[in-house]
Each structure stands twice: as C-alpha cells, then as structure tokens.
Amino acid sequence: MNASPRIIIPVVQLTENEEQVKQALQICNACRYCETFCAVFPAMTKRLEFTQADIHYMANLCHNCGACLHACQYAPPHEFGVNIPQAMAQVRLETYQEFAVPASFGQIYKKTGITLVSVMTVLFFLLMLAGTWLNGTDLFGKYQGDFYAIFPHNFLAVLFGSVFVTAFILLGLGIIKFWKQTSDIIPEGVAQTDIIQASKNVLTLKYLDGGHGKGCNEEDDRYTQIRRVFHHFTMYGFLLCFLATIVATIYHYFFGLQAPYAYTSLPVILGTLGGLGLVIGPIGLLYLNIKRDPMHGDAKQKPMDRGFIFLLLIVSITGLALMVFRDTTAMALLLIIHLATVMTFFLTIPFGKFAHGFYRSAALLKFAVEERTAKSKTK
Template structure:
C-alpha cells in the first residue's frame, strides 16, 4: 500500500503539471485524475475508459476529449475509488469527465458560433423556441380560417399541404444532419490525427453492439449505474433503451409513411392497424416512459455523479422528447375531431424545435459517444507498445 501511495503521489504531481500546461482547466483536471488512475488501476475492468487509459502515459487534450465521450457516467468507479473525495487527491472521474464532455460539444459544434447554445439549451430555450413555432403555425391556421375547421377524416394534409410539410421538415432535418455530421467529423479528426488505419468490420460491429445495448451503463458488473447514492440500479439503462428505441420506432414510422406515399402512392391518413401508425404508437409510448424515467432520475441524481451545470441541457432535451410524444399520441387519438388542426400545430411546433436544436442539445452526446466507441474498438485491436494493460 505504501508503494502504491508513492506511485499515486508521483502521478498526482505529473497530473498537476499537466493541469498547468493545459489551456482548459477542466482538461487539466481530467489529466491529473487519469495520472492517478493510471498508477492505481483498481477500476481497470469497470468500463472501456480504463483499458483505453492504460494505453497512454500522458494525456493530451484530444485524448481527454476521447476518453470523456467514452465515459458513460455510470458512477461505479467513483464509489470504488479509495482516493475519491474527501481524500486529498479528490478523484472523481464521472464528474470531471462530464465537465469536459459538455465542452467537446461546444468546441466541435458547427457552425462554431452556435456551440454556445450548449450552455443555454435548457428548459427555457426549448419552451421558448417550441412556443414561438407553435404560435406561428396556429396564427397561420387562424389567418387561413382553418383553425377550428370541422373534421377532415384525420387528413393532416388538409390542414398543411404535403409539400409544405415535406419541404419544411426536410430542410430542418438535413440541417441537423449536416451540423451533427460536421461536428462529429471535427471530433474524429481531433481524436484520431493522421487517421487510424482501416476500420475493420469486426471493430465496427463491436462498436455498434456496445452502443445499441448500452453495454457500459451496466456499471462494469452488470448491476447498473449509481444515481442518488452508492446503490446500483439498471433503471437508467432501461429508460435509455425506452427512449432510444422509442425514437427509432417513430423515425421508422415516418420513413414507412414516406415510402407508402412516394413509392406505392398510398395517401395518408393511414388506418389504426397500418404499419406507420403501429410503429408510431409503440414508439410514442416508449418516448413517454423513457423520458419520464430519465427526467425523474435527473432530478434525483447526486451532484457528485455528474456536472450540475449540464442538468438544464439534459432536462430541456428530455422534456422536449416528452412533449413530442405526448402531443403525437393526442394527435392520433383526436385526429378525427375539430381539435385536430390545433393539435397538429402543437405537435409540429415541438418536432420542428427538436430538429432545429438537435445539433446543439443532449442528442449530440449519442453521436459523439458512438464515435468514441468506434475508436476504442479499433484501438484495442492495435498493438499496445506501452505494455501497461491487458487487451
């Protein structure tokens, strides 16, 4: 134990030096902590972060950005660490990683000036943008005299034409994809300077598996994450699954409906038992259960498990998903009533706000995390010349 403490003390000194030369204090703090972790290595089997850490002797800002996005913030290492607060070394990997992770979204955002929205993308911004769009759509309906029109048999295109909706949402969706794509490209080029060689099918498949199964929300032992205290729970992983696959099913419903319209010439509205409606309904239910659960966990999560300044962004994103799903299910339930036009305007306003803010919201964390998982899958198949950890 004495020898280990000496090693940790030496690592802390190295980390302090890293903090001094780092431009960003948050990056320097992670460098300090990782030097200590590299000397101890008790948590090496917990998640992908610690084996990736042992492949390095020093930590550049790009290394830290990569490791911060590889971290899933499960909290297991914090409660296993003998050097966690109140110890003088003050090792808190989840919290320090969360601070840097948010900064990566800001740094790699495109356009760069809009990266500041990550600091402000909270409930107020989400509601303000959504309500502004809803007000605009309702005003348009009122001016057209169709705000409280009688039932049109659930035909949304009798309220807003198909071409209007297609052009409007195609533009916002393509912008979101472009902004996120450029952002993650910038991130990848920074964490993998000069490239990483060929990406094997096996490495890509493993990264996809780890992302889709949320492997690293198991806490390194399969018992789950820490939330309010040091107790383990799988509910964070489960609510993430409800949210992710609920969103995927809703996207699939839209894709199938687009296929029906343009390929088969089948016009909306579709029957209750049609594939688009079934997919959208099941996805919508998932997008109610998941965000409600995540919102509860966010409010009860201990501050030591993450960055408190990131909570407004998290809550804004979760709330917007919840409002989209609830308004969508209400629209389906009342689509053949006179309230359909207003409900459609409300739902479209929330959806449009989601797409416009998507590149600068918590949605980006999934994209950056997949990139980090891919780098990890490639990197661990390469020779470890440092010989500091098992592969």
C-alpha cells in the same frame, strides 16, 4: 554543414477542466483498481501521457455510470479528490461547444434548457397558427384525420425535411471535427469488425452496466440497471418513430397510399410503440436526473439534459394525442402544437443533448479500433 530543421510541436493549452481530467487519469493510471470497469479504464491503461485529444476522447467514452466514483479510495473527501464522472462530464460539455458547427453556436449547448425549448415551441406554434388563420382554415373543423387539409403535404415535406437534413449535416460536421482530432493516431484505419463491435456496444448500451454488468450507481453505492432500461426505452422509442416516418414516406411516394393510415397499419403501430417508449423513457430519465447523486458532477449539464427530456416528452405526448383525437374537432390545433414541438426538436439536434449519443458512438468506434489493434499486437 547545415543543421537539420527543428520540428516545432504546438503546445495545446488545456482548460481547467481538462487539467482536472488529466490529473485524475494520472492517479487512476497508477492505481488501476477500476481497470475492469467501463471502456474508459482500458483506454486509459494504453497511455502514459494524456493529450487534449485523449482527454476529449475519454470524456465522451465515459457513460457517467458512477461505478468508479463509488469504488475509488481517492474520491472526496480524500485530499486527491479524484472524481472521474464529475471531471469527464465537465469536459464533455466543453467538447460539444468546441466542435459545434458553426463554432459560434457552441454556447447554445449551455442554454438549451426547458425555458429555451418552451419559448421556441410557443414561437413556432404562433407562426403556424397565424399561417392557418391567414389561409382561412377552420381550426375546429372535422377533417377525418386528414392532416394535409391543414398543411399541404409538399409544404410539410420540404419545410421539415430541409430543416432535419440541415440539422444532421451540421451535427455530422461537428462529429467529423471530433473524429479528426481524437483519432489521428489510428494509422490502420477502421475495420468492419470495429464498426460491428461499436454498433453492438451502442445498441445494447453496454457501458451503462458499469462495466461489471451490475448497472450504474444513481443515488448511492447500490447498483441498478434502471438508467440503462430508461435509456433503452428512449433510444428505441425514437428509432421506432423514425422508422414509422420512413415507412409512411414509402407508402406515400412508392405505393400511392396517403395518410391518414388505419390504426392497424404499420406506420401507426410503429409510431404508437415509439411514442410510448418516448414517454416512459424520458419520464424515467427525468426522475433519475432529479434524484441523481450530485457527486456525479453533471450539474452543469442538467439544464441541457432536462430541456432535451422535456422536449422529447412534449413531442411524444402531442404525437400520441394527435393520433387518438385525429377524428375530432381538436385535430387541427393538436397538429399545430405537435408540429411546433417537432420543429423545435429538429432545430436543436446539433446544439442539444441529442448530439451526445453521436459523440459517444464515435468514441466507442475508436475504442473498438484500439482494442482490436492491441489484441493483434499481443498475438
């Protein structure tokens, strides 16, 4: 009688940071003092063992609010040294690198700081400046706000549109890789209610309230909602700017209305509100990033964080300046500067801090599925 074939399960070698998360979660799972905190802890209590997929999932589920660190009786200087925010932040950065597409570009996440962003912006500025010079464009002429007198509409639409779409395709492929690894244990699939619940948690930034509604811990044990507020300004500022672009596209292609649009028009109003949000939010987040308790452990992400914040600021400030001074002789130069910052932003979409929102959204979707299936099993 032949013996049945043995199933060989490959053993995944965890990184040092992943091992640190695994050990911390095992201690937390025994303690459970923070069980009512953010989504990480309900997800943790559903597991007895933690695979690499579990660790990647929960690292991106963590919002780094700091509540568990300040509540933990095993946090440093205790010999166990449990520091969930620090451990999760380190693994989170590793996941961005691991799931990047192309994989060889993963290391860019470590380098997308202010220096790289500045160099890229200056490079694109010089390239576009050279293009206008070769075209014989008067950089200090008055164009009555007509941007297309500097660069043709079709040129801008094809160039920036193709880069934007390509960037989101690469980011999407990375998110798909992350989803496949972390969600292979969801046989029931994703229900509509899961999507609604995850979307609600994303749009309200639910877990930046610490899980208890009081907010994050920034510099000390005091709770504050300020980090959540500045994230809201940033997120909705970006969405309003994106919506302004969509509306302007509809105006151009479907109604034959070409820029420049009046200050009272919908694209300008949406863009102005979005631009203001992208000034207030990033300035606040930069301040919090500088003042943040180093125990939260996101020091390795700070170059990426600050590079992204800086980029959002220069995109929004140059965009607002372009709108204000579009009827002056400064318009052409401001347009070139703004377009250079936008191109830098587009190119760094798959390999910078912008990606974290999408990884976290995928983790929140899986969390919604787990919560629904857990409730259905208890009925």
